[in-house]
Structures are given as structure tokens and as C-alpha cells.
Amino acid sequence: MLISQFLILGAILFCIGVYGVIARKNAVLVLMSIELILNSVNINLLAFALRNGSADGHTFALYIIAVAAAEVGVGLAMVLLIYRNRRSIGLDELSEMRG
């Protein structure tokens, strides 16, 4: 196995996730795209852990999984709140930040 094949797979997933973040309007779908990005990072970490024979990559992959869980929890709670206030979770309607 080459190391590049895992890294390229990670890159592809990352870019698909980026496309999702940009293109999706629905907040839940944006969160899913972010999960794609986080997983691509995990693949990279574990590939390098195997290459270097160290457990650091494993440790941080676990940390990332935990952070992702926390992020989804808070993210979905926010989505729920937005939905309750606006009866919609279309992100393009949330443009109060416009300068």
C-alpha cells in the first residue's frame, strides 16, 4: 500500500465536504458536510500514524471523533432553535451579519 492513496482519498473527501459546505442551504446538510471533512482528516492522521509507527495519530483521531460528537450536539441544538424561531433552517435567510 502506498501512503499517497490514503492521502488522496482524504483529499477527495475533504474537497467534497468543502463543496457541500458551500453549496448546501439546509443547516443539517452543512453539518453533515463538516462530518465528511473531519473524517478525511482522521484518515490522514491514521495513515501517518501507520507510517511513523506512533500512537499519536490514534490519540488525536479519537479526540477528533469526540470533538465531532460535541460539535454535532451543539450544532443540532442551534438548528433546532433557529427552526423554532423562524420555521426554517435555510442558511441563506440568516444574513444578519451582512455588512
Added chain:
Amino acid sequence: MMFAASEVLAPLRGGWFLENAWLAPVVPTIGFALIVLIGKRLPKKGSEIGVLSMLVSLVLASGAAWQWIQRVGAANEEQFVAPVVRTWTWWQAGGMQFTIGQHIDGLTVVVLFVVAFISTLVQIYSLEYLRGDRRYTHFFAALTLFSAGMLAMVIAEDMILFLLGWEIMGLCSFMLIGHWWEDGANSRAALKAFFTVRTGDVGLLVGISMLFFAANDWTTTNLGLSGFSIRGISAWALSGEPNSTVILVAAFALFIAAIGKSGQFPLHTWLPDAMAGPTPVSSLLHSSTMVVAGVFLVARLYPVFFTGLDILGPSSNVIMVIAAITIVIAAALAFVQTDIKRVLAYSTVSQLGYMMLGLGAGAWLPAVFHIFTHAFFKACLFLCAGSISHSASHHSFDMKKDMGGLRKHMPITFASWTVSTLALCGVFPFSGFFSKDEIIDNVGANGYTFFMVVGLGGAFLTAAYMTRATYLTFFGQARGASAGEHDTHDAHDMHGAHDAHSSHDTHDTKHDSPHESGILITAPIAILAVLAIFSGLFNATPFGESWEYMKKWVEPRAVVVVQPSAGGPGAALVLSLPEAESGYGDSPCGKETPVDGICYAPQVNHAKFKWSKALLSLALVFAGIAISWLLSAAFYGRRDPRLVGLTQRNGVARAGYRLLANKYYLDDLYERGVVRAVVGPMAQGAYWFNQKVLDGILHGIARVARVVALVVYRDIDQRVVDGAVNASGELAQSAGTTVQPIQSGRVGHYGALLFATAAVVALVFVILNT
């Protein structure tokens, strides 16, 4: 052995105060934190902490100054008196160490003492001046932090701490100038000050970075110091190592920072506007802190400027040109101001020009000495102005409308003002004479005759405009508020601070007529006035070599030193040059690279004092005072009986001049009077303002000078400088409007921009690295 005459010199003396001078900025910083946290709950609203912390700083600074004098006294005549340096490493990464620390030498202790001293007096003064202010506690917090910033900058061992103190001062000046921000003009003035200084700060950042990258290798190898260290940079600049272009650009960038901070042309416009702050702030800002920071920067990194800008070279350098323009322009502008604080502000700009001129012409010591003396008399002048507005003119600063004839009512203020004015003008026994004359003298002695003439002309103008201000304020008849007239919408009401409390209002109604201020105001003024008289004696060159204390204590000795690897700091500095026995004046730390060893200070010359030269400048000063007095007496008020003898020669002034209530009518008379009195052609700088109202009927030199003055004010000051400021504002606005659609507020748009930028940057790095 090459250094046959080398000898291990006596170890230098230290001392607790020298070792712990770093406490001087730390104490006010703690004071600031305490005021912010618990100030409002204290009986005196936190002001006691401010005054106390400044007093502690003053004690520390005085102790350090005293022990430094001991240290210099104990050292050999030719010995390099090493600064007392202590550092702590706070960050270490990639083989680089970032330290914070103190660097105590002659320059440091002088400025440290001045800052601590004047800060203390100003805080005591503020106790009374701002009593009952709405943001009394905040004021003292900001004032304390302001002083702490300056003190930190002064003791800085490296450029990072220097930058930190510099920026703290910028921030605090913003808070203090905009103290009464309810008035839109005040907050605009604060913003103007902040942004103008900030423009210059870019230069400081660029300069520090350039010096670091250029000097770091050399300093690490030869001295074991980082490229931020002031000692390292100084030694590097004089080592003959630096590329001339690099050090030129770095010096230029640093000088831009000094221009912004010290209000040199063309970034001087913020200084008069900074008068919007409370008067104690103006006093502190204009005497010892903030504006002196730019001059201090040049003095501190003098070797960089010395080498980079070729100071003492055959041609004039940028520092001198800018300084000369500043001296003349600011002095001319001071003539047309009616606001007493603005006169003083332009006077400060002009005096800072003198300091810069001195530094640019190689007169390092006189320039530093002028920082020292100027701080006392300028602080005193500002505090006097504040005292007048506090107790006599109902918070107005308008000399023409609300002052006049105050000398009888305010004897202490009047006496202090007079003394300080004479010091500022450079009249013989007062302090300004010794410092300003030294600068002019040395500029001439170093071969820059033209700039010496500019300096003399500036001295003449200074004497003239200060006489005008003195006359308007203290002589003639009382006008406006000081005559007891109550304006319903005077400045007093516009200052949100003063109408918010009742104590001040009762105080006003109780003493309706002008009166002397309280002891908390007069005491600092009197102390400063005494120093305005005597501080010049610290370097009284006219009295001979033995009076040149400043030269002995403050000026770093330009000798080549070899630092042995072992031994404590400064313990065993070896003097390496046989010729040095003939005195440190002959050491080779000039333009040539030292053969071996290190120079920390460049070799500068000192002019021999000659009474003939001093008499010339004194004559000019007295001429300025006399001409201005005659004109003022003729145009601003009735002739004083005591002046009969003086005015006979002129023949213009007649007892029939009456005080004019109408401003334009007054201007009209002034106008015609000037026309008649153009015997002294240089006097007309004062009246071009009136030409805006009335068409000039001037001829000859008067007309030429008027046009020049107009061009300076209208075209350069108003159009070019303000135009540039406005244009940059418009540019920013149009750029903002153009890119506004990008700020759609949509997360997706932001995400796309973010990732696109990251992709482009990543691509650039990838391409660069492959």
C-alpha cells in the same frame, strides 16, 4: 599583544534601585489594575491609588538616577559605563529567545525621572481640576496606565517592550483625549490623534522587523543577544557590518514613527486637536510622555540613525530638514491661534522640532537635555492654562474672548507662567536658554549653518508668539468670562463632565470673579516653575566644564569595548585603545569601523560655548519679545503706563487704543496697526488670519510673507495634509462600498471565500516549495 594599554577597569557600581528600576513601570500598571477593579469603591474614587503609584515610581526613578550618578562617578573617565541590564526570557521557540528586560543608562534615568516626576505632579493637579468629573475613576486609571506605558518604553531593553509601551501610550492617549466623548469634536480629535499616530506606527513595525532580520545573526554571534536588543542593534549599527541600504531604510522607517508620535511635519496636525482632552492630559502628553516618545526613539537607537542617515555627514539629512520645516511652520501657526492651549500645542511641535534638529545634526546631548528642560516648563505652561480656565475664564480657553488682565487675580499662576515663558523663549538664566542655545550652537558648530539660522529664527518667533499669548492672557483689560460676563452656552456647558455635578457649579457661583486656584493646582505649578528656572543648571555650558553634569552622567561614552566571555555584566569591560588616554573624545566610534571590539555609542562633537553666539540669540529673543509686546500692546489693549518708555521708540502705540469688544473690529485695528508698524518685517506672520476677513493692503515684504504664510497654512496644512487624510478616508470608504456585496451575511458565501483563499495560499506555498 595588540592592546598594550589594555587594562581591566574597576568594576562598575550597581545598586538596588538600578537593579530594580523595572519596578517603575510595574507599580503604576498594578495601580491601574487596582483602580479599574476597586477604584470606584474607595473614598477618593481611586485617585489615591494613582497618585500613590506615581509617587512610588518617582521614588524608584529618583533612586535609580542617584545610583546611576554614583556609578558614573565611580568609573574611570575613559571607561564605558555599561548600562544596567536585566532580562527574563518569556518565550523560547526554534532557537530564538524572546526576552523582556530593563536597560538602564543615562538616557533612561533622565527620561524616567522626568516622566515620573511630571506624572506625579499632573496627578496631584488633576485631583482638583477634575473633581466631580463623571468619569473621575476612569480618568485616573487611564492616566496611570499612560505613565506606565511611557515608563515601560523608557526602560525597555528590547524593541518588543519598547513597542508595547509605545502602543499602550497610543491607546491611553486615545482614551484621555476623548475623555469627554459626549462632545463629537472630542471623539473626533481622539480618533484623529489615534489614526495619525498609527500611520507612523507602521514605520515602527517595519523598522523593528528590518533591524531584527538584518542584525540578528550578527548580534547572536558576537554578543549573544537577539536582534531585538537595543544594545545589540546599537553595536551592530556601529560595527561597519550593516548594508548601507538596509540600515538607511530601517532608520527612515523608524523616523516615520517618530514623526507621527512627536508631531513633526507633516503628521503634526493631530497635536493641536489633541487639546480636546482635559488640560492635565495635554500637560502630560505634551511635556514628558507621548510626544517625547518619538524623540526618545531617535535618541535611543541613535547609532542606527547615525549610520543610516549619515548624521554629521557633509549633506543635510532628512531629520534636520523635517525638523527645520516643523520649527518654522509650527511657530508661524502659533501666531494665529486664539485658543491658549493651541498656542502651547504649536509651541510644543516647534520645540520638538528643535530636539529633532539637534539629533539630526549630531547634537545628541543638547537634544536630550532639551527633553529634560522642556518637560518642566511646558508642563508648567499647560497647567497654568488649565488653572486659568478652571478659576478665571469659566472653562474657556479663548484668549481673545475670555481672558485678559488676569495677572492681578492670579499672582502665582502669572508668576509661574512668566517664568516658564521666559524659559521657553530661552532668556539667559532660565533653563530653556541652556538647552535650546546648546542645540543651535552645536548645529552651527557641526557645519550646518543654514539650519542654525532656522533655529535662531525659530527662537525669535517663539519669543514673539509667547509674548503675544502672555499679553492676551494676563495684561490689558479683562474680557468675556474673566470679566465676569456669563455666557449661557460657554464651553463649560459643552464639557459634559462639568455640568453633571453640582459641587462644581456651586463652586462657580460662589466665586464669580476670577481668583487664584487652590493649593492642589498652584503647588504643582509652582514646583514646575522653580524647575523651569533651575533645571538648566544641570548642563550649564556657559559656566565651564565643571557644570556639564548632563554630559558626564547621561552621554554614553564613545569608546571601543571588548567584552570578555567570562565575568558578570559590566564587571570587566576592557578599554582597548591606547589613544583613549587622551580622553574619550578621541575614540574612533565614528564613521569608521572599529578595528576590534564594539562601539555602543557614536562619537559626536561638542561645540565650544562662546558668549558672542549666545548674545546673538539672546538679542533675537529680546527683539522678538519687544516687537511682539509692542504690537500686542498696540492692538490688543490699552497702553500700559509702565510701557511708556518701551513704546516711545515705536511711536505707534497711543493711549487712545481702547479695548474692542467686537472681534472683527479688533481684527480690523490690528490689521491697520500692523500695516503701520511694519518696521519689523518679521512680525507679520501673526496676522495672515485676518486677511481672510479683510483684503490685504500690504506691500513689500509684508505681502510676500503673508503669501508664504497663507500657502503654508492653506495649501500645505489644510489642503495637502488634510486632503491626504480625507482622500485616504474616501479611498477606504469607496473600497468598502466596492467590496460590500462580498459581506452578504450568508454563511455559504463566507465559506466559499474562506476556502478559496486557503486554496490559493496553499497552492502558492506548494508551488514555491516544489
Added chain:
Amino acid sequence: MIAVELFTAQNIGFAVISLLMIVAALRVVTTSNVVHAALWLVVVLSGAAAQYVLLAAEFVAVTQVLVYIGAVMVLFLFGTMLTRARIGTERDLNNSYRLLGIPVAGLLFAAMAIAIVSSFGDEELPGEPRLIGVPEISDQIFGPYLLPFWALSFVLLAAIIGAIVLARKD
């Protein structure tokens, strides 16, 4: 020679799984049904777990299955249910400017691909990898990486409280 090495069991497994993952990931970001997107995401996450096994990281793979597929997906489905009355195909899930995403993603991929190929090229992963067991990972977590662990615990606690505060009705 190369061809023979290419067709090892591991490589074939990698190719199949990663193809599945890419297709599933594309469906996640293009499908017009939120529930379908969530199910496609399950496919991607399971594929990732399989890749972790290939990378000799069994413990991480198990955690991935437990946490992601077990818990996070349930959260997603709940979120979908709570915010939409109707579950089914919907229009209007994409932004009007979604085409902007294609060049951005392409640019990013180009940058990363160039960097990866030029840095690692044909570098082989070790054929006999050092096995990293759970004890070693726990030594790492509670040893040198204890501080991030504490920070993470705090983040999780804050997330729990935050989620409650945000989502409760009052």
C-alpha cells in the same frame, strides 16, 4: 512487477471501499432528500471505519462505529425529524451559488494533490506495521496528551450544557 504488487488483497479492498465512499460522499452533498443524505453519510462513515482497519487502527475503527454511526447519526435523524414536518424529497436544499463550490473544491484538491504527490510519491507504507493496542493509546491519552484530554472533557461538558440550554423550551 508493479502490477503484481498493485493487486494485493489490501489494495483491492482499499479500491472498492474508497470508490464506495466517494460515491456515497457525492450523494451526501447532492441528494435532495435529507434522510437519504443521512443514510449516505452512514455509508461514508462505515467506509471510513473500514479504512481505519486497513490502517491497523482497530480501536479507532470501533470507536468510529460506536460514536459516529451509533450516536451521531441518531442525532442527525432526530434533528431532521424535529425541524421538518415532512420527510421526503425536497427542492430548495441548495444555494443559488452552489456552482461556486466546484472551482473552490477543485482548486483545493489541486493544491493538495500536488503537495501529496510531490512529497510522498511512491512511498510504501510498512508491510509489517507496529501494532498499536489500546493500552498504548490510553498511555498516550493519560500521559503526554492529558491536557488536551482535560480540554476535551471540558468541551464535551460545555457542549452538553449548551445543547440543553439552546434546545429547551421556555
